[in-house]
Amino acid sequence: MIETYLKGFEAFSRNGGAAAPSWARSLRLSGITRFEELGFPSTRNEDWHFTSVAPIAERDFAPLTSATSGVSAAQLAPFTFGGEGWHTLVFVNGRYDAGLSSAAGLPDGVSVLPLARAYDELPLLLEQHVGRIASIDAHTFTALNTAFINDGAVVHVGKDIEVARPIHLLFVSDAKAVDGIAQPRNLIVLDRFAKATVIESYATVARGAGAYFTNTVTEATIGEGATLTHLKLQRESAQAYHVGTLDVQQGRDSHLVSFSFAIGAALSRTNVYTELRGEGCGATLNGLYLGDDRQHIDHQTRIEHIAPNCYSRELYKGILDGASHGVFNGKVYVHPAAQKTDGKQTNNTLLLSERAQIDTKPQLEIFADDVKCTHGATVGRLDETSLFYMKSRGINARTARELLTYAFAADVLETIELAEVREGLEAAVLKRYTES
Amino acid sequence: MLDIKDLRATVGDKEILKGITLTVKPGEVHAVMGPNGSGKSTLAQVLAGHPAYEVTGGSVTYDAEDLLEMDAEVRAQKGVFLAFQYPVEIPGVSNAYFLRAAYNEIRKARGEEEIDPMSFADLMDEKMQLVEMEGDMLSRSVNTGFSGGEKKRNEILQMAVLEPRLAILDETDSGLDIDALRIVAHGVNSLRGPDRATIVVTHYQRLLNYIVPDYVHVLANGRIVRSGGKELALELEARGYDWLLEEAVA
Ligand SMILES: Nc1ncnc2c1ncn2[C@@H]1O[C@H](COP(=O)(O)OP(=O)(O)O)[C@@H](O)[C@H]1O
Ligand SMILES: [Mg+2]
Numbered sequence: 312m313i314e315t316y317l318k319g320f321e322a323f324s325r326n327g328g329a330a331a332p333s334w335a336r337s338l339r340l341s342g343i344t345r346f347e348e349l350g351f352p353s354t355r356n357e358d359w360h361f362t363s364v365a366p367i368a369e370r371d372f373a374p375l376t377s378a379t380s381g382v383s384a385a386q387l388a389p390f391t392f393g394g395e396g397w398h399t400l401v402f403v404n405g406r407y408d409a410g411l412s413s414a415a416g417l418p419d420g421v422s423v424l425p426l427a428r429a430y431d432e433l434p435l436l437l438e439q440h441v442g443r444i445a446s447i448d449a450h451t452f453t454a455l456n457t458a459f460i461n462d463g464a465v466v467h468v469g470k471d472i473e474v475a476r477p478i479h480l481l482f483v484s485d486a487k488a489v490d491g492i493a494q495p496r497n498l499i500v501l502d503r504f505a506k507a508t509v510i511e512s513y514a515t516v517a518r519g520a521g522a523y524f525t526n527t528v529t530e531a532t533i534g535e536g537a538t539l540t541h542l543k544l545q546r547e548s549a550q551a552y553h554v555g556t557l558d559v560q561q562g563r564d565s566h567l568v569s570f571s572f573a574i575g576a577a578l579s580r581t582n583v584y585t586e587l588r589g590e591g592c593g594a595t596l597n598g599l600y601l602g603d604d605r606q607h608i609d610h611q612t613r614i615e616h617i618a619p620n621c622y623s624r625e626l627y628k629g630i631l632d633g634a635s636h637g638v639f640n641g642k643v644y645v646h647p648a649a650q651k652t653d654g655k656q657t658n659n660t661l662l663l664s665e666r667a668q669i670d671t672k673p674q675l676e677i678f679a680d681d682v683k684c685t686h687g688a689t690v691g692r693l694d695e696t697s698l699f700y701m702k703s704r705g706i707n708a709r710t711a712r713e714l715l716t717y718a719f720a721a722d723v724l725e726t727i728e729l730a731e732v733r734e735g736l737e738a739a740v741l742k743r744y745t746e747s
Numbered sequence: 748m749l750d751i752k753d754l755r756a757t758v759g760d761k762e763i764l765k766g767i768t769l770t771v772k773p774g775e776v777h778a779v780m781g782p783n784g785s786g787k788s789t790l791a792q793v794l795a796g797h798p799a800y801e802v803t804g805g806s807v808t809y810d811a812e813d814l815l816e817m818d819a820e821v822r823a824q825k826g827v828f829l830a831f832q833y834p835v836e837i838p839g840v841s842n843a844y845f846l847r848a849a850y851n852e853i854r855k856a857r858g859e860e861e862i863d864p865m866s867f868a869d870l871m872d873e874k875m876q877l878v879e880m881e882g883d884m885l886s887r888s889v890n891t892g893f894s895g896g897e898k899k900r901n902e903i904l905q906m907a908v909l910e911p912r913l914a915i916l917d918e919t920d921s922g923l924d925i926d927a928l929r930i931v932a933h934g935v936n937s938l939r940g941p942d943r944a945t946i947v948v949t950h951y952q953r954l955l956n957y958i959v960p961d962y963v964h965v966l967a968n969g970r971i972v973r974s975g976g977k978e979l980a981l982e983l984e985a986r987g988y989d990w991l992l993e994e995a996v997a
Contacts, residue, residue: 695798700835703795704849704905705823705856714848718839718888 313350315371317343320458323374332430335460338442342457349451358449361638361670362609366578367552372492372524374459375404382485384411386516390481390546392731398423399479400464405493405525407462416476420469421507423478426496429465436467440498444530445558452554452580456494456528463496463527468505470534477508477729482525484514484551489521499531501539501565508540508729513555515548515575522577524552531557533565535589540568542732543583547575549604556582563589563618570727571598571627572736573608574743580609587614587621587649597726598627599736601743602635602667609638616649616679625656628723630716630744631667638670643684645677652679656686661693661719716744748773748810748944749913755804756793763789765969766805771913774941778955778980779948781966782988787948788832790966791917795829796822809913823849824856828911830902832918832948837889842901845889846871846908853909874907878934895922903934910938915946920954932957952984967992 320343324336331339351368352359380403387401400423401411407425414423422433429437447454464480482495499509513525525547533539539559547553553576559567571581585594600608614623629637639658660669673686693715701711720740727733749771756764763786771777781787793800794807796819807814814822837845850870851861862870871885878900890898899919906914919931935945935958947958955963955977963979964971965988972991973979983991 696835697837699797699819700831700837701845701849702819703823703829703831704845704909705820705853706845706848707820707852708818710848710852711820714840714844715837718837721839 312368312371313347315373316455316458317347319374323459323461330427331460332434332438334438335430335441339458339460342447342454342460345447345454346451346458349454352451358611358640361640362578362580362607364578367524367554370522370524371490373490375406375488375491375493377404377406377487380404380406380408380411380485381487382408382411382483382516387411387481387483390483390512390514391479392735394477394479394731397477397479398474399481400425402462402464402480402482402495404484404488404491405462405482405495418472418474420472421474422465422467424465426461426463426465433465433467436500437465437498440500440530440532441496444532444560445528445556450556452526453528453556453558456496456526459494460496461494463498465497466499466507466509468501468507470502471504473506474508477510479510479512481512481514482527483516484523484525484547486517486520488523490523492524492526495525495527497527497529499529499539499541501531501533501537503534504536505534506538508542510542510544510732512544512546513553513575514546515551518548519550520548522550522552525555527555529557531559533559533561533567535562536564537562538566538568540728541570542727542729543569543571543581544732545571545573545575545579545581547579549575549577549606551576553579555580557584559585561585561587561589561592561594564591565589566592567594568728569594569596571610573598573600573610574739576606576608578607580611582611582613584613585615586617587623588617590618590620592618592621594621594623595726596623596625597723599720599723600627600629600637601740602629602631602637603633604635605633606635607638608635611640611642613642613644614654616643616645616652616654619648619650619652621649622653623655626723626726627658628720629660629669630663630720631660631669632663634664634666636668636670639688640672640674641686642674643676643686645679645682645684647678649679650681652682652684654682654684658688659719660690661716662690663693663716713745717741750808751805752807753805754790754793754802754807756789756800756802758789758800762803763800763969764793767966767969767971769964769971771944771946773944775962776939776945776947776958776960778960778963779946779966780950780963780980780983782992783950785966786969787966788917791829791832791915791946791948794915795819795827820852823909824853826912828906828909828914830899830906830914830916830919832921834890834898834902836891836893838891840889841886842889843871843885846905849905850908870908874904877907877937878904879930880904896924896927899923899931900927903931907934907938912943913946914938914943915948917948918950920949920951928954929957952980955980965991
């Protein structure tokens with residue numbers, strides 16, 4: 312209910328919230344005001360047409376405030392890909408856990424900090440960017456997140472610096488998260504010609520414990536000629552609710568390479584938004600969603616081509632089993648000035664059961680005349696001819712099905728450059744479809 | 748080895764095979780020829796167990812067992828192999844993985860141990876040489892982006908690895924230049940033996956210069972309208988199919 316959050320906001324402003332700088336406090340106030348105005352979206356809202364958030368709106372999730380965590384490093388192992396020397400910040404139930412985190416070995420000019428420390432160490436950077444990239448105007452969950460800005464990660468990579476090792480922001484929930492809401496707020500700033508890979512993981516270490524809600528927002532700005540690789544891995548428990556937004560602004564000649572992997576949660580919505588603001592930018596938005604049982608997995612992407620001579624590439628694939636429901640809404644806006652835009656969007660979904668369902672909605676709005684934009688969507692089942700071909704070579708029907716299912720996902724996983732994550736996800740997908 | 752009796756098959760409501768009788772003994776090579784649309788591929792696919800074709804009459808016995816009762820994978824495990832007229836592309840599954848999975852399943856069915864990756868690599872080296880293929884094709888997805896000739900050679904490679912007892916080649920020669928034809932024929936001939944048999948489906952006599960058949964059958968409109976020795980193929984090459992079709996109608 313909205314009221315729960317309004318009351319929660321009052322309590323929050325009195326306690327935990329008071330420590331923040333004044334700009335942050337007024338930003339929160341605008342967040343709660345906007346949230347109260349917008350309320351939770353209904354399916355009449357075209358951005359939420361295929362996704363009912365009633366299961367979230369009807370529950371009362373309390374803000375998670377406990378700063379102590381009982382999570383051990385061993386419990387994190389399934390989510391860390393064995394990455395040696397990675398710079399990792401761990402958050403438990405939305406709160407930074409210094410004991411589990413290790414951001415050692417960062418090059419000079421690079422900061423990877425929890426928000427509370429960044430208020431002190433990078434005050435100008437924060438004030439300049441937080442709340443300036445992710446819009447609350449039409450996004451009620453971003454408004455709600457903004458109202459409760461309190462914890463999260465800040466990544467800043469200075470000019471010309473390439474961070475060789477991945478930065479992993481790992482958000483885990485345990486049994487104490489049940490009935491609670493965690494609202495991480497992250498900021499990624501890449502200065503001119505910087506380069507970094509940031510992984511955002513959302514995971515549960517206490518499967519089956521109960522419902523909780525993650526509502527996360529990441530703002531990113533990619534400076535001139537800089538490259539951000541952003542991997543979002545949503546592996547929450549089957550009882551969890553997850554809304555996550557990545558909002559990016561790209562400068563001239565910059566590149567965004569984004570991948571969204573969504574396998575968890577009862578209901579999840581992932582938004583990936585980018586604005587190509589300078590000439591010569593590129594954005595690659597790929598993703599893979601795997602649904603089963605009664606899971607609902609929604610992706611919305613929005614690419615705004617504002618400047619000329621930019622390209623965007625988008626490949627989202629899904630495998631839906633059981634009575635799961637997938638949604639893909641890919642928006643591409645080409646502004647009048649964005650001549651020579653080169654855009655390509657593809658969404659392919661494989662349905663493994665009669666009850667599984669996908670709503671796919673490409674949305675191209677083009678206001679420039681000299682552009683090349685294509686989109687295509689397919690929905691299908693396993694190809695009978697391929698199955699027969701494999702069987703005719705002696706491969707049994709079950710193995711043939713498993714191989715073809717895995718193969719469907721293989722090409723989009725191959726686009727992940729970071730070997731540890733690519734191989735980890737390949738193994739996870741292979742295991743999922745070969746151990747039934 | 749293979750005993751086909753009065754075999755009838757339909758696809759949808761359309762009867763395509765209208766009573767085929769054919770006996771193949773170990774060691775023999777049979778050529779099945781005939782004009783386009785006569786039912787050659789249908790016969791081949793029915794023997795391999797394609798579910799789209801419904802067998803409406805007759806019987807097929809393979810090594811004293813009812814072939815038609817077996818699932819496609821069981822037929823393959825028992826030594827039946829079909830080289831497809833149109834090999835299927837499977838993006839995302841590498842040739843190496845595919846071949847090893849098939850090879851191991853067939854070994855398992857014979858009660859043999861799975862092969863270890865090292866020995867399999869050696870086996871592949873040997874078989875790739877036989878069909879003159881380059882090593883990099885093993886890491887490529889099955890038939891994906893292959894030229895027509897590469898696909899046909901890949902069928903023969905699979906056959907060479909799986910060593911079937913009954914190989915059915917469905918127009919493996921169509922679209923091949925003379926070099927590729929020679930390679931394909933060499934692959935097939937090196938598998939010949941007293942215990943194995945081959946059915947070569949072809950539209951042209953050309954391939955039969957390299958794979959010399961013991962018997963030639965002409966299929967027209969779902970029936971075998973004539974059988975003979977290898978000289979029948981030469982006669983067909985010289986005279987075409989029309990005279991046979993006319994005789995069959997008369
Ligand atoms: N899957 C199918 N669906 C509909 N018709 C088919 C199918 N397969 C074969 N046919 C028809 O059956 C006839 C025989 O085809 P086919 O066996 O492919 O002949 P051939 O291999 O001798 O050229 C043709 O008329 C063809 O159109
Ligand atoms: Mg044919």
